Amino acid sequence: MKVSFLAAILFSHLLSGFNGAAGANYTNSTCPTNLIVDTNTLRFPFNTSNFLCSSVWSYQNFILMYQQTSASVWSFVLSAPNNYAYIAIGFSNNGKMVGSSAIVGWLTNAGAGVAKQYYLGGKNPGQCPPDQGFLQLAQAPIIMLQSWRLYLGFQLNTTQPPSQLIYALGPQYQVPGSDNYLFQHQDRVSTSIDYVTGQISTSNGGWSALQTAHGAVSLAGWGVLLPIGMLVARYFKGWEPAWFYAHASIQTLAFGLGIAGVVTGFLLENDVSKNVSAHKGLGIGILALAALQVTALLLRPKKESKHRKYWNWYHHNAGRLALAGAITNIFYGLSLVGQDTTPWFIGYGCYLGVIVLVFLGLEIMKLVPNAACGSLFFIGPERIRPTLE
Structure with missing residues (x-):
């Protein structure tokens, strides 16, 4: 009886661990000082000074900065620590990875930035071809490094981006090769965002x-x-x-x-x-x-x-x-x-x-x-x- 009682107590504590959710540190606010893009270092082809910030994945310290810059153009910058891996943001119509399109960026071993759109057609790398997807890009995406954080910037030609977003972090020290095909990610999370309030919703932290x-x-x-x-x-x-x-x-x-x-x-x-x-x-x-x-x-x-x-x-x-x-x-x-x-x-x-x-x-x-x-x-x-x- 003592063993069963101990097991019941322990299991109840374990079960409560499922209910932890990733919190949002920044919602519907201007970006913190340490995340403001230095235009002298990072030259994005759009103005980032008045972007809103949302902590979209607190466990991996992913922060999304965005703004509707015109009636049919939305600008985004995804910021994450430099873990020597690719970072990705996917736009989904149903909240699932398969069938979505993603913007992925990484630094090569030589330090050059590479950013591309991918169509996520399946779970295997061969089913996720580069330079394909349903996102209408205003121009080629860009990724840069500032103060040991990566900044992945891009613009979408749309009046309203999908609100179901997926974030992924690639395996450390394994960036794509010359064929640009991705290695399977080491971590990911699915979220939804209210672009007006900046509120992020996740299912029990993913x-x-x-x-x-x-x-x-x-x-x-x-x-x-x-x-x-x-x-x-x-x-x-x-x-x-x-x-x-x-x-x-x-x-x-x-x-x-x-x-x-x-x-x-x-x-x-x-x-x-x-x-x-x-x-x-x-x-x-x-x-x-x-x-x-x-x-x-x-x-x-x-x-x-x-x-x-x-x-x-x-x-x-x-x-x-x-x-x-x-x-x-x-x-x-x-x-x-x-x-x-x-x-x-x-x-x-x-x-x-x-x-x-x-x-x-x-x-x-x-x-x-x-x-x-x-x-x-x-x-x-x-x-x-x-x-x-």
């Missing part, structure tokens, strides 16, 4: 409701309940038959949540921009092992059967393999999110640390069965194991 559901049920089932169920089966067999019903109930609930995690994962597949094939494959493999475990439970031989030892070997090792895969896939899935998941890594890591300590403590007690507490756990309150000779 997490959608479906991503929240996928992460929550997967973590609860595979990451939290599964090890507790294994703990009950290994160390509480003295409490016959309560241990069996507790073990079966916990693992069945974990299996149900795992199914929900896989289903939401399939629904998410077309909405994420990163390659999740490995994450998907691991998830399906874990679900298959769990399904075999449920099937094995229905076919469990009697204790006196000569086949019981083979069943035990399979059941125990398949469970361990499923747990190892689940833990690996949870951490891998968190790394794919692209947001600040450090609290999740720390929180789940602390939970695993507690579980490991509990396992170690109970294992020591199991190896010293004459101790009163060890006998109570492993033999049960009515049948205390005799002293070993």
Whole structure:
């Protein structure tokens, strides 16, 4: 009960981490002094003195400066720290990356600035050709460096730009080569902007409701309940038959949540921009092992059967393999999110640390069965194991 209560508390804290949102430091205001474009250094072919500023991605310190400079022309400057990677801003009609057009800029190894429009036709670099897209550019985009910040400037011929914007940061030290094809980004976020007020809206700091559901049920089932169920089966067999019903109930609930995690994962597949094939494959493999475990439970031989030892070997090792895969896939899935998941890594890591300590403590007690507490756990309150000779 103490372990389950601790797990519930920890999981509730982890779940609250999904609700963190990227805040806006500047909305509908003139740009801070340190972001004002020095016209002597950065010579954009348009006036930037009265631009409005919005903090569009606080985690990566992306700031968008913009202004409607005429009835049919909008001017933009995207500012971000120089991380030796490309920066990108995409305009989308539906909030998704695929099908949008983006302005991307970077500095070459020689320090020259390169900026181009890209049509984001798919998730692979080959599906995102340069110098294509639906944006009507007034002139070629420009990117420059000032005080260790990149400034990507461009103008659009439009009366109203799309309000669904996507921002991306490329992999560090991997800028496009001579063919100008992009490497897969290391991080991205989808937002919407009110051009009048400068207000930025994001979905839980970049997490959608479906991503929240996928992460929550997967973590609860595979990451939290599964090890507790294994703990009950290994160390509480003295409490016959309560241990069996507790073990079966916990693992069945974990299996149900795992199914929900896989289903939401399939629904998410077309909405994420990163390659999740490995994450998907691991998830399906874990679900298959769990399904075999449920099937094995229905076919469990009697204790006196000569086949019981083979069943035990399979059941125990398949469970361990499923747990190892689940833990690996949870951490891998968190790394794919692209947001600040450090609290999740720390929180789940602390939970695993507690579980490991509990396992170690109970294992020591199991190896010293004459101790009163060890006998109570492993033999049960009515049948205390005799002293070993």
